[in-house]
Amino acid sequence: MLRLAGGVVVGYLAMALVVFGTFSLAFQLMGAEDAFRPGSYEVSIAWAVTSLLLGFIAALGGGWISIIFARSRIAPRVLAGIVVILGMAAAMPALTRGEEEPPPREETVDATEAMANARQPVWLALLNPLVGVTGVLLGARLRRRALPLRDLDQLVR
Numbered sequence: 240m241l242r243l244a245g246g247v248v249v250g251y252l253a254m255a256l257v258v259f260g261t262f263s264l265a266f267q268l269m270g271a272e273d274a275f276r277p278g279s280y281e282v283s284i285a286w287a288v289t290s291l292l293l294g295f296i297a298a299l300g301g302g303w304i305s306i307i308f309a310r311s312r313i314a315p316r317v318l319a320g321i322v323v324i325l326g327m328a329a330a331m332p333a334l335t336r337g338e339e340e341p342p343p344r345e346e347t348v349d350a351t352e353a354m355a356n357a358r359q360p361v362w363l364a365l366l367n368p369l370v371g372v373t374g375v376l377l378g379a380r381l382r383r384r385a386l387p388l389r390d391l392d393q394l395v396r
Contacts, residue, residue, distance in 0.1 A: 246309025298374025
């Protein structure tokens with residue numbers, strides 16, 4: 240049971256670290272001009288595609304790591320469930336926001352200000368958890384095919 244919980248936690252932490260690192264790098268490379276629509280905090284299509292791709296890569300790694308650590312197919316399934324729950328919770332602001340507009344965007348925006356004011360479209364907010372779940376389960380499946388769990392157990396002993 241402890242190994243299962245550890246697999247879920249380690250998989251989630253791996254995902255969080257990859258997301259934080261890659262999104263920070265992507266924002267630095269793209270800059271506010273390419274990450275947002277002109278003069279606003281509405282994310283651009285380029286940022287939406289980039290975020291989906293980076294989120295999928297992070298989820299693949301999370302699923303891969305969770306099954307290795309837990310040595311159980313249950314861990315990535317639990318992780319996928321957590322990704323859905325947290326993803327839908329993160330989507331709530333996009334689903335429930337009213338007509339209140341964020342302040343107009345300055346030409347230079349730091350990453351903290353960008354995260355605080357960014358507005359993603361509803362379709363992106365709803366797609367993110369689905370991409371995450373798919374990535375976690377696919378990452379676990381790819382790992383399982385690369386080395387079946389029974390062989391992994393033999394290596395660990």
